[in-house]
Amino acid sequence: MPQKQEYLSKNQQIVLSIIEKAKGPLKAYSILYNVQKKGIKAPLQVYRALEKLIEIGKIHKIESKNAFIACKNSDCEISKATAFSICNNCEHVKEIKNSKLSKYLSNFEDNSGMKYKKYNLEFFGLCRDCKLKQ
Amino acid sequence: MPQKQEYLSKNQQIVLSIIEKAKGPLKAYSILYNVQKKGIKAPLQVYRALEKLIEIGKIHKIESKNAFIACKNSDCEISKATAFSICNNCEHVKEIKNSKLSKYLSNFEDNSGMKYKKYNLEFFGLCRDCKLKQ
DNA sequence: ATAACAGTGTAATAATATAACAAATATTGT
């Protein structure tokens, strides 16, 4: 009796594969347009797949952009600690993999002594290329 | 010659005062319904005020909720380093004021040596009250 | 076999946010 889903359903596979092929985060409706040839016709089908893929940690949502990106971090099977670098100029997004940072945040206690199960961190700045160009 | 706006316009004041009075984050359209008696009729008027208020650091956007909360942190006149605690159960949101955390994140360098001007961090868990109830 | 569960398909609609344009108001430099 498997506790966690071990396979992806058809729609989940289709949506994941589009996101994995993409260079950057994709928006839900742009995913939809990309998969209409493959039989996914309605927003809800996309959103359902996205929800599941997030739940099992295959993708992450970039909240400040309402966009979805494949998880590059083999560790996070359940997506609970995410950090991203976002370029204000070219909009390039990269997942930050930094064990010191993730340890620091996972163990963080606020002033009341509370600890958290989950966090999402988004950093903004200029990426290397954009900094050079300016 | 003031470089920064030193006052708030009428609509900005109205919107800010609603947000400051609220117990938690408010959504844009809920703000709209609340201020229709005061002459603000259209979403855009609310969004424009929100944009300005964010820019000058009077409020913050909780990205995972598409909601807006007053800044309790007198330091952040320009909103560039924000951290929040969000309860998964009662949805209570609190701005985290922790100088160690903010120093850590403001000085954070990623693996490529890049530093960032701005960040937003959202922590999720159960708040004290909800933890006790369960 | 059947209950429980996860996934699918479809239509409709809700919720969030922006574009485009015209006019009014405030601010600054001279």
Next chain:
DNA sequence: ACAATATTTGTTATATTATTACACTGTTAT
């Protein structure tokens, strides 16, 4: 005070993002 510049406002329309509701299909566990 006056023109030039900035910002803010008002309004309509529309774009974008996300969910509700309902009927149906397939798989798994007992």
